[in-house]
Amino acid sequence: MTSVLDVVGVVKTYELEGLEVRALDGVDMAVHEGEMLAIMGPSGSGKSTLMHIIGLLDRPTTGTVTIEDQDVSNMSANELATVRNRRIGFVFQSFNLLARTTAMANVELPLVYAGVAASDRTKRASEALERVGLGDRLKHMPNQLSGGQQQRVAIARALVTAPSIVLADEPTGNLDSRSGVEVMDILQGLNREGITVVLVTHDDRVARHAQRIVHIRDGRIISEEQVEKRVDARAELEALRSGAVPEHVENVWVNGNSGVRPDSDDGAAR
Amino acid sequence: MNFVESFRIALRALNANKVRSALTMLGVIIGVAAVILLVAIGSGVQRDITGSIEGLGSNLLFALPGDFSEGGGPGGGGADIRKRFKMEDAETLRRRLPAGTVVVPVIQGQATLKYGNRTFRASVTGGNDQGDQVFNSTYNTGRHYNRGEYVSGERVLVLGDGPRQELFGGQNAVGRELTVNGQRFKVIGSIEAQGGSLTGDQDNAVYMPATTAQRLFGTSDLSSIILKAPEAEDVKAMKPQIEKILRPRFGDEFTVFTQEETLGLLTQILGTLTVMLAGIAGISLLVGGIGIMNIMLVSVSERTREIGIRKAVGARTYDIMSQFVIEAVVLSVTGGLVGIAIGWLGALALQSVVPTEITWWAVVIAFFFSAAVGVFFGVYPAWRASRLDPITALRYE
Ligand SMILES: Nc1ncnc2c1ncn2[C@@H]1O[C@H](COP(=O)(O)OP(=O)(O)OP(=O)(O)O)[C@@H](O)[C@H]1O
Ligand SMILES: [Mg+2]
Numbered sequence: 249m250t251s252v253l254d255v256v257g258v259v260k261t262y263e264l265e266g267l268e269v270r271a272l273d274g275v276d277m278a279v280h281e282g283e284m285l286a287i288m289g290p291s292g293s294g295k296s297t298l299m300h301i302i303g304l305l306d307r308p309t310t311g312t313v314t315i316e317d318q319d320v321s322n323m324s325a326n327e328l329a330t331v332r333n334r335r336i337g338f339v340f341q342s343f344n345l346l347a348r349t350t351a352m353a354n355v356e357l358p359l360v361y362a363g364v365a366a367s368d369r370t371k372r373a374s375e376a377l378e379r380v381g382l383g384d385r386l387k388h389m390p391n392q393l394s395g396g397q398q399q400r401v402a403i404a405r406a407l408v409t410a411p412s413i414v415l416a417d418e419p420t421g422n423l424d425s426r427s428g429v430e431v432m433d434i435l436q437g438l439n440r441e442g443i444t445v446v447l448v449t450h451d452d453r454v455a456r457h458a459q460r461i462v463h464i465r466d467g468r469i470i471s472e473e474q475v476e477k478r479v480d481a482r483a484e485l486e487a488l489r490s491g492a493v494p495e496h497v498e499n500v501w502v503n504g505n506s507g508v509r510p511d512s513d514d515g516a517a518r
Numbered sequence: 519m520n521f522v523e524s525f526r527i528a529l530r531a532l533n534a535n536k537v538r539s540a541l542t543m544l545g546v547i548i549g550v551a552a553v554i555l556l557v558a559i560g561s562g563v564q565r566d567i568t569g570s571i572e573g574l575g576s577n578l579l580f581a582l583p584g585d586f587s588e589g590g591g592p593g594g595g596g597a598d599i600r601k602r603f604k605m606e607d608a609e610t611l612r613r614r615l616p617a618g619t620v621v622v623p624v625i626q627g628q629a630t631l632k633y634g635n636r637t638f639r640a641s642v643t644g645g646n647d648q649g650d651q652v653f654n655s656t657y658n659t660g661r662h663y664n665r666g667e668y669v670s671g672e673r674v675l676v677l678g679d680g681p682r683q684e685l686f687g688g689q690n691a692v693g694r695e696l697t698v699n700g701q702r703f704k705v706i707g708s709i710e711a712q713g714g715s716l717t718g719d720q721d722n723a724v725y726m727p728a729t730t731a732q733r734l735f736g737t738s739d740l741s742s743i744i745l746k747a748p749e750a751e752d753v754k755a756m757k758p759q760i761e762k763i764l765r766p767r768f769g770d771e772f773t774v775f776t777q778e779e780t781l782g783l784l785t786q787i788l789g790t791l792t793v794m795l796a797g798i799a800g801i802s803l804l805v806g807g808i809g810i811m812n813i814m815l816v817s818v819s820e821r822t823r824e825i826g827i828r829k830a831v832g833a834r835t836y837d838i839m840s841q842f843v844i845e846a847v848v849l850s851v852t853g854g855l856v857g858i859a860i861g862w863l864g865a866l867a868l869q870s871v872v873p874t875e876i877t878w879w880a881v882v883i884a885f886f887f888s889a890a891v892g893v894f895f896g897v898y899p900a901w902r903a904s905r906l907d908p909i910t911a912l913r914y915e
Contacts, residue, residue: 332831348534357831
């Protein structure tokens, strides 16, 4: 299998009041083309740090990152910006939408920097928003949208440039269970179309939407597993819609980190 | 990304943050408008006063009783007047100065004019038949009093525009009779309006022969003597001549000013006024600038996060910088133009109260200072943020 993303010996240290914090302590990882990969680990294990580095939002202290056979270690800030713009879609745990800016304008943003003409932009942005089920919310400001809707706007923004990789850092972390399933459905859909998806979660059930899970602890990869029984978000959604919550789904929600039933609305998982 | 696109992004960002944009602009507007307005008042007043003195002609000399040499000038209040000029002093001057020199004995005071049932409090200026050559006045009808009327002290009167409007409703008053402090006077001329002037009540003045005025006020004193040299070049030489003539009788207790000295003194005082106003204006500019700075710095964390988001989705340093420069320039220039408009209109509106004159350097300085402050504080934090890693910018607090 060819890999789209190679991480070799990545170390990231932070200096905090003279104390060295090793957020990443020598990570080697390959992301295969077209796969859906979940990174799991306890809080503070370095998941976000790793995501930021492979998303080219941050630079490793040592080690190399290669994207589609291109070593990005020595790229200038502007070159990195171009790679982020063309190849990578990043979905943040905390949405990171531009405030007081419509969903449409937020989704258009990467296209603006890609130099896409205005008319084409509008078309592609509204398609992306339709794709995530927000075709009727184009003119809404982030503060007029629910958390789940904001996350979907963020996903639309990540996919609008047709990137080869979508990186999602706890995309369901701030959402109730139903919105979480919707987001996972979108990500699985993207993956079916051949886009490589990497997501971070500390929810085992969310992780099992992926094909492969990498476990990380204290800045090191400790194990990896192939998911045997992949969860299909579309089936989950069907079940939620019909109201018949399958036994195993309910059990998982109750036993999972969130501890929230899928039908409870205030269940912002965390 | 091209310039048009940067411009659109900047406008969109300004539109998305209306309150911040408005407050920033307000800082520029206040600074610019205040400077323009205050400097306009300062230079307007200056122009007005110097203008009305220059209007008298540049070959004038003024002899005043009292020693002003240490008192700070006329109106300085330092002079202690013990001895006043008499008609004889004017006559002596006329006799001993070169032929062609105009010597006008001047007496000034206040009097109540009455015509029918209307009254008017006017300032009376008495002179001689050559007074029209030294008083800043243009006749619109009638004439100045003549030698005969002066010598015999006839009760004839020339009206300024104020009393003519008040007493005669702006009608031609020549030939009419009115009373001044109860005595009957005949109007023989009237003078054009001078317009709002800080030099005071020229429009409220009435002119009459000094002999008549002395009788009216019951005095044999003169207020001053105004002299006009035949040529402007003669003024310098004439001053010591006058002093020599007056010294035997007055010692040091009189002062002779040339037109130029008076003007110089006034210009100095008025210059101080303008500088003072400019100082106040400068403070407004500073306050406006600090306002801009505040708004910009307060929004730094929000803007830094915005920059983080933009960089995360692919904005290059150039994209960020062009957006912020355009934003800051648009705000500053718009604010500056609005400030100029407000300052200008304000200066025009104030013209009925106080003379104003728009000064181009005030406009330029105010505009560029405010714009520079606006652009600097808009761009500098953005420049710093644009050099951060996207993730650092996103985490900024
Ligand atoms: N900017 C920073 N400065 C100093 N230390 C940092 C910084 N960012 C992260 N760290 C440290 O690096 C470690 C890993 O952080 P990271 O955010 O990657 O954890 P995480 O696995 O994403 O946790 P969570 O599940 O809570 O999001 C933590 O110990 C954290 O304190
Ligand atoms: Mg994290």
